[in-house]
Amino acid sequence: MVERSKKKQTTAFLLILIVLLLFMVPFFVLVINTFKTTAEFTKSPFSLPRSFRFDNYITAISKMNFFVALKNTAIITISATLFNTVISSMTGYFFARKKWKINKLIFMLLLASMVAPFQVYMIPLVKIYGGMLNLSNQLITVAYVAVGLNIPFSVFLYNGFAEGIPEELDEAARIDGCGMLRTFFRIVFPLLKPIMITVMVFVALGVWNDYLMTSLFLTTTKTKTLALAAFTFLTNHTADYSPMMAGLVLGILPVLIFYLLGQKYIIEGVISGSVKG
Amino acid sequence: MKYFSNNKEASVKHNRIKKNLNSILLFLLFAGPVVFIWFSVVIIPFLYGIGITFTDWNGLSINVNFIGVSNYIEVFTDSVFFGAFLKTVLYVIFSVIISNLTGFLLALAVTSGIKGQGLFRTGFFTPNIIGGIILGYIWNFIFSYALTGLGKSLGIDFISTSWLTDPHKALAALIIVTAWQMSGYLMVIYIAGLSSVPKELLEAASIDGASRWAVVKKVKIPLIRNSITICVFLSIIRTFMSFDVNLSLTAGGPYKSTELIAYKIYQTAFTKMDFGVGQAQAIVLFGIVTVISLAQVYFTRKGRE
Incomplete structure (x- = not known):
């Protein structure tokens, strides 16, 4: 009986493994063809490459301005994520401790503003930041807008978590002579770590992968992010497919490394970021 | 004193x-x-x-006139926008059903007590950490070259011409890519739901001689109703706003056959430079998403009672 169920489980395991491998086929096809010439790819897209030639990667790196794009993406993502972490956690905590009317009102409006799709802000943002303020082609503009768009749900998550931190901890610190600011950074901030990881992962992945919002502000080669660089490379570069596929692999690689290092946190972050209560 | x-x-x-x-x-x-x-x-x-939305602003001219609700009238009488809406609805329905079914079945399989749950979670979730633009392009290569090559060499007519050049199949391709990406995502939520079903209940059911299917139908599904509500609404909202894959997989083509709402808004605003109408379309999308969100709140509350 035990033996039989073990056998059954092995079969089930193998079955799902096959499903997973089928599921991954697009990635395999992509990767194997980056080591072929375009002629080889169009002739036999599913055959394994005969050797590892990196010519396509070299072409893609120079045509995409890969390292510039990587640097730009990193600057935007890191600055937006860190800034959002500090200000949203402060507000989330503040709203959990001070139930003033104004705080409750702002919190309600924050929740309501989570519903709107980005399309609603798209045209006005271009008009205000690109037109009136003339801030296009600056990385900081994209980081700023990204922070703003991520504020509602970040504050919401920090607030929910801070509600669960006993107020006695704050009081103990206050008796020791700490003001609210010092209490927050010395006592509360470290306790927020689990939710912080969640929010940071969600924000960072969203900003890193964003195409639409970023494309509205960054148009010069010098300021392009990875998503934009991959897009321009693939739309402007016709008929020579193998370097394009190498470009896609390069676009995936940084985030894939990040994923393999912290998949548990990343999956949790992405899921709880969108399920939000 | x-x-x-x-x-x-x-x-x-x-x-x-x-x-x-x-x-x-x-x-x-x-x-x-x-x-x-x-x-x-x-x-x-x-x-x-x-x-x-109440102006005729086109992004260029300095003269901006107040034109009342005529942008909204244009949106509601525009058969092309209505067509985009219908296509979106079709796309949403198929994507939501396929990805929820797949996600749920995968979650059932992964939580059935087999080894390597973590591996499968990580694997099936992978498309969700990659941006839609890149995923769309990967599948563009698959549909345009890899599958057609396979079709030609094996003599399968069905895939020997690119799906992306056929108006009907292009929408199907878009649905396939969306379902492929989203099912791993929904799977993780379903796994969380299924893991919270008490083990004793499942054991009791199987001791009573309930078949596997009966356990799923009578015990598991009723107990994870909350996860189902979340997954269904999440997928409806996400697919209604779908843009990135639409842009890089089909770019609305062929012959505008796959222009979904979000893509249509982008086109109206930044290709036709018709900001007033584009913004009015965006407000309509906002209305749709709001109604769906309110329905979710309603169904979640009802589920808790």
């Missing part, structure tokens, strides 16, 4: 002012940056956007 009490009153007043001032400072310190940025990126653009 009188003088004394006045002094006391003044001091109380002084204290109150000091306390108020303190509160304001505290508010500015803790909530000031958030409120400022949120206002400048979300609230002001939102209100400004509503304003735009």
Whole structure:
């Protein structure tokens, strides 16, 4: 009986493994063809490459301005994520401790503003930041807008978590002579770590992968992010497919490394970021 | 005596002012940056956007005229926009059903007590960490070259011409890619739901001789109703706003056969430079998403009762 169920489980395991491998086929096809010439790819897209030639990667790196794009993406993502972490956690905590009317009102409006799709802000943002303020082609503009768009749900998550931190901890610190600011950074901030990881992962992945919002502000080669660089490379570069596929692999690689290092946190972050209560 | 009490009153007043001032400072310190940025990126653009819908602004001319609700009239009488809406609905229905079924079945399989749950979670979730633009392009290569190559060499007519050049199959391709990406995502939520089903209940059911299917139908599905509500609504909202894959897989083509709402709005605004109409279309999308969100709140509450 035990033996039989073990056998059954092995079969089930193998079955799902096959499903997973089928599921991954697009990635395999992509990767194997980056080591072929375009002629080889169009002739036999599913055959394994005969050797590892990196010519396509070299072409893609120079045509995409890969390292510039990587640097730009990193600057935007890191600055937006860190800034959002500090200000949203402060507000989330503040709203959990001070139930003033104004705080409750702002919190309600924050929740309501989570519903709107980005399309609603798209045209006005271009008009205000690109037109009136003339801030296009600056990385900081994209980081700023990204922070703003991520504020509602970040504050919401920090607030929910801070509600669960006993107020006695704050009081103990206050008796020791700490003001609210010092209490927050010395006592509360470290306790927020689990939710912080969640929010940071969600924000960072969203900003890193964003195409639409970023494309509205960054148009010069010098300021392009990875998503934009991959897009321009693939739309402007016709008929020579193998370097394009190498470009896609390069676009995936940084985030894939990040994923393999912290998949548990990343999956949790992405899921709880969108399920939000 | 009188003088004394006045002094006391003044001091109380002084204290109150000091306390108020303190509160304001505290508010500015803790909530000031958030409120400022949120206002400048979300609230002001939102209100400004509503304003735009009542004008004929095209992004270039200095003359902007107030034209009342005619942008909205244009949106509601535009058969192309309505067509995009119908295509979106079709796309949403198929994507939501396929990805929820796949996600749920995968979650059932993964939680059935087999080894390597973590591996499968990580594997099936992978498409969700990659941007839609890149995923769309990967599948573009698959549909345009890899599958056609396979079809030609094996003599399968069905895939020997690219799906992306056929108006009907292109929408199907879009649905396949969406379902492929989203099912791993929904799977993780379903796994969380299924893991919270008490083991004793499942054991009791199987001791009573319930078949596997009966356990799924009578025990598991009723107990994870909450996860189902979340997954269904999440997938509806996400697919209604789908843009990235639409752009890089089909770019609305062939012959505009796959222009979904979000893509259509982008086209109206930045290709036709018709900002007033584009913004009015965006407000319509906002209305649709709001109604869906309210329905979710309603069904979640109902589920809890």
